[in-house]
Amino acid sequence: MHSLTKATGLACAAEHGEHENEFYDVIISGGGMVGTAMAWSLGTDPNLEGKKILLLEAGNKNVMDKVLDTYSTRVRSISPGSATLLSGVGAWDHIMNMSFWKLPSTTSLKDALITFDKENLQDGMAYIVENDIIVAALTKQLENTNQVKVQYKTRVVMYTWPKSHQVPESIPWVQVNLANGQTFQTKLLIREDGLNSMVRQEAGIPTVKWNYDQSAVVAVLHLSEPTKNNVAWQRFLPTGPIAMLPLSDTESSLVWSTSHRRAEELLQLDEESFVDAINSAFWRLMSVLMPSAGLSHQLPPSVARIGPKSRVMFLLGMGHASEYVRHRVALIRDAAHRVHLLGGQGANLGFGDVACLSQVLSQAAFNGKDLAANTLPAKEQIMAFSSE
Template identity: 35%
Template sequence: MAAQLREFDIVIVGGGMVGAALAVALALAGRNVAVVEARLPDAWQVDEDYDLRVSAINRASQNLLSRLGVWPGIVSRRANPYRRMVVWDARSTGEIAFDAVELGEPDLGHIVENRVIQHALLERLAQLDGVQLFAPQSVETLEIGPQTAQLTLSDGTRLGARLVVGADGARSRVCELAGMRRSVRKYGQTALVATVATDASHADTAWQRFLPTGPLAFLPLGDGRSSIVWSATTAQAERLLGLDDDAFRAELSRAFDLRLGCVTACSERAAFALIGGQAYPYVQPRVALIGDAAHSIHPLAGQGVNLGFMDAAELAGVLAATGRDPGALAVLRRYERARRGENEAVMRLMESFRVLFGSGLPMLPWLRGRGMRLVGGLTPVKRQVMLHALGTAGQRPELATTPLDQTR
């Protein structure tokens, strides 16, 4: 006997950072929402070590999380502001530094563990009426009808909704079951992550060096250590993972040009393949994709989760502004038109940087160095670059803005 159908306005598949943010926004707007999540995060304790996966949360994303009532829960756990960014090229004299003081801002963003963000979002969801979490559960079937969509979960639970949102990552089950196409770009790179201590203080600065094999970033944590993201060729990453701790620390120190002195301690290391892609389309009747389910990009500028949060803010705003059926294609296309162009532009820009700094053409190091020095010396251009990094340049979803942002 089939399980009874449980009906909601909207079902969000994926309760990670982006999916949970959308759920909070929709619940605050009075929607009846179900969230399906395959794996809940491990419990978080204040005295445990930093998680290996962190995100650089820009001001636009902070605005969104603040307006959703989530930012206090993040800060009460741990989040470290970074006030400067320094970027330099390993094969030229090019270097550029950005400082929040130049914008009259307290910081340029915050480094936050992904698990901290997800915990704070799930905590906020538990405070709201109109949201039900189904976890740990996965989606087995998806049937899309003219008026509703129906899902069957791994335990046999049946859910019905006028709109299903896929926020379930780059290997989205919703995208697959809905028959939506996705391009895949294999970068031939692997990102190695770890937490490290160094001789010198990180000075609340996000550091990034462009190496021939990929960028190496040191992101400042609140206890004085740094979270590293080392994007390398797959072969190099495998070799680095196989080194003993002393050899790895020595090679990491050299790769980072001893900018913070020697690496004196290192946590366990982990690695994940870097793959980009875009879904085509983002929407169809009764279905919308957000975050990595819709697009995934190279992490060299740390923009992935920020783009996902902007997707959530835009879709929530579109649905709040209409009294029409939330699963109607005409409604969902407003969201896609607002987000696809920016997401594709950022993806191609990140790919261009990767090629520019990874190319072995003889003249390129000189041109890169000259270009970085030129941008650093042109105050209006440098200011615009910083505003884009801060997430306050150009048009943003209303939920991700403040009155001050709108005057810039």
């Protein structure tokens, strides 16, 4: 048994031997929308030509570059600024060829109503796009560059950090160890490992975070009849906001933020009762509100049913790292900042990270500086980008 184990280990080492202790200028650990966009942005920057870039992706490529026939519950409200970024990396054309829904106006329903008519906007104020479509488009784009190496189905088990250049016994670079035995070294580690970021904790970056006393219930909604479905509807209930985001003329995406108890109740309801609860939440008081507001020309669509197995729940919370960078490490997306989904800005903040960090690294390379020089983007730049 010992010989067999040893032989298996040697075979595994031989299989991945070409990667043992391989050096990269930049390693992006964590893919998805933001990590993949980061890899493509750096890999196509002319100032970074010749730099070795590695993207470590936990998912399977055969899954990531495909889009399902049915709508996913995970959708994003993409701002014009994020659309410009995705266009710049060549992914927006793929997204438009797959599926997206332009949002020219939005209406908020409560005791007072706010309406932004498309006549007041030169372009759409947002684009509703499925998460899977964005990931698939970016994954396809990565196939067009030799600058970035992508390794799929990876799991990091340990990071070893350089303490600083002033400590003689410290290793000079960040070392990344994978579960399959591979080891990499890099000048700069960019990490998007979620709200419970292992990198953020190990780097000793303080974080302010808390959970809201709310959960979100999401589902794909099938409308009662086809309609010009180009309005995002949101109503503020006593326990939290409920929102309906357009996906097509016949389908919308539900995001219902409410108390944990109510969310559990919504999950347990049969489909008919769940649909009744949604329609009641949107149409209650409409007979009073609409005539007084003069909006009789526009009503929220009614829901007929929900997509199969599309009803899920997740907890809501807030988090913000006190620093986005430390010695040879930079945090992006949820590892750096997590926000309530009310404003739909989580993904846009992540793309803001990509835009700002790419710009700074490009300038560092142009000036011949160390890519991990501690002169990375200010939080205010990223926050400003998300609102563009």
